Amino acid sequence: MNVDDSVVKAAGLRNRGKLQKVVETGALVFSWIVMGMYAEVPGPTLIDLKYRLNTGYEELAAALSARGFGTFPGCIVGGLLVDKFSGWSHLMVALTLDVAAVAVVLMPWVPNVQYIWMLCFVSGFVQAIHNAAGTRISLNIWKDKSASPLILVHLGYGLGSFLTPLYSDPFLGEMIQNTRDSDITLNDTNNFRTTSISPDRSEETYYITNSKIEYAYAISGIATASLSVAYFVFQMIENKFIKQADINSVQNKKVENELRNEIAIRKEKELARDKESELRVKIKDGKCNKLKAMLQMINPASCAKGRFWYGFSILSSMFFHFGNVGGGQYLVSQFVRSFSIDQLKFSSTDGTMINTSYWISFSSGRFLFFVLAKWVSVKVLIFVETFGAMCCAVVMAIFANDNSIALWVLIQLVAFFWGPMWPTGVAWTDYHMESTGMGMASQMFGASVGSIFHKRLNGYLYDNIGQVTYLYHVTGSAVFGF
Structure with a gap:
């Protein structure tokens, strides 16, 4: 459905x-x-x-x-x-x-x-x-x-x-600055090292452990x-709720379609002559309507x-x-x-x-x-x-x-x-x-x-x-x- x-x-x-x-x-x-x-x-x-x-x-x-x-x-x-x-x-x-x-x-x-x-x-x-x-x-x-x-x-x-x-x-x-007393195993996946520049432009090495x-x-x-x-x-x-609303919508559309079909049968002969030109118009109108809908959405x-x-x-x-x-x-x-x-x-x-x-x-x-x-x-x-x-x-x-x-x-x-x-x-x-x-x-x-x-x-x-x-x-x- x-x-x-x-x-x-x-x-x-x-x-x-x-x-x-x-x-x-x-x-x-x-x-x-x-x-x-x-x-x-x-x-x-x-x-x-x-x-x-x-x-x-x-x-x-x-x-x-x-x-x-x-x-x-x-x-x-x-x-x-x-x-x-x-x-x-x-x-x-x-x-x-x-x-x-x-x-x-x-x-x-x-x-x-x-x-x-x-x-x-x-x-x-x-x-x-x-x-x-x-x-x-x-x-x-x-x-x-x-x-x-x-x-x-x-x-x-x-x-x-x-x-x-x-x-x-x-x-x-825990962040630790590199010193002589530091005892850090860098092979441990939980220990990491980086080098930064201090305010006096000297390099300082820091470690973060655990x-x-x-x-x-x-x-x-x-x-x-x-x-x-x-x-x-x-x-x-x-x-x-969507399904119930859809059922109601289908019922309403069914009645509308029956009325439309009766009108369509009466005009079928007249519309047959202009079928080709009408199809072109519909395609053109459909494209215009889609473009208008998109523009309206962002308007x-x-x-x-x-x-x-x-x-x-x-x-x-x-x-x-x-x-x-x-x-x-x-x-x-x-x-x-x-x-x-x-x-x-x-x-x-x-x-x-x-x-x-x-x-x-x-x-x-x-x-x-x-x-x-x-x-x-x-x-x-x-x-x-x-x-x-x-x-x-x-x-x-x-x-x-x-x-x-x-x-x-x-x-x-x-x-x-x-x-x-x-x-x-x-x-x-x-x-x-x-x-x-x-x-x-x-x-x-x-x-x-x-x-x-x-x-x-x-x-x-x-x-x-x-x-x-x-x-x-x-x-x-x-x-x-x-």
Whole structure:
């Protein structure tokens, strides 16, 4: 039985009972938790990964930025799939979780950064589809009351990212500078060596011992793949509604076809004469209709009630907003542990703890603004978030370059205000225009550009100018966001 697009879309937009809404929303929260686990695991393991691959931060940051390159086609494919097959969104999430699980498990086993680039590209590609399909599921469930549920769902990302440093810490290696008293067996697969240039331009050799980060990546992969089972089950439930909707559609079409056949028989003789010319016209019209449908799908007016320039201005604003928020988020989270160890000489455990506390504050911000979203306008929320992040980042750049306590305190405030910016931005967009698949794709497209820009720039500045540039980069991103 062939199921047309309208049937699939209608099934996806069906009304759900309260219990089913809660269960599906809970599953979405868990899907964002595992998204945080597979996307953010390079953060706490960044130093180990650098030493294991015997490379620098600039090269590794460039490889990790491939996630942004993967998001480019992922945005387009995800937007088209969500628009075309809204009723199959659960299947999309399930498949993307499985692919992401394979990519993250392979990451610590590759021999060089080129393979890291390829795996991050794949991970970014499926993450974009995961984001688009998951957001569509949430909008289908809650419709015009989606602001608070969206923030709650995105809270899951912070929770997953908070868990990542905790289960990664036991498997992180210990960094040791080469000395005469060092007794390290380099044949051990858990010991790695690298050479770096100190501020006085002299060469220093470091070792990292007892690194077993492959276990941390395996935990992320197993959790991600396990959740996909639930989404396969959800899709099976959805298919029942699709089949029922298809049966109703077939019955309606049968009646319509009978009427059309009666009219067609009467006009058969007249149409026979012009059959050849009519066929040419139909082929031409069919091509035109397909082209119009494709152009309509990417037309900003399609999600702004026919107002092209209004839709274009909203999508453009959101492109820059999500580019700065998404890229800046990766910048702040994935380098905070490295900065604390390299610049402020934190121990490995303390570096992990500040990374963990960052995600606690990040998640706390999302939760608080999730509550506030029920009574406060999204326009007010987005102003408070961007202004708060900017003020805290400026103060952090002034005081935290040589003060560990200042870093501990101020990075929490930055995370608190940064956390809810993404879901609030989604809700703000949905408030002003219909959130179509291509509209969500433009958000992810902006995030991918921002991720590439921030990671590559910070990797270059960090290696070639100094670790303190991390603070200035975070501040610049926060100021631009406001």
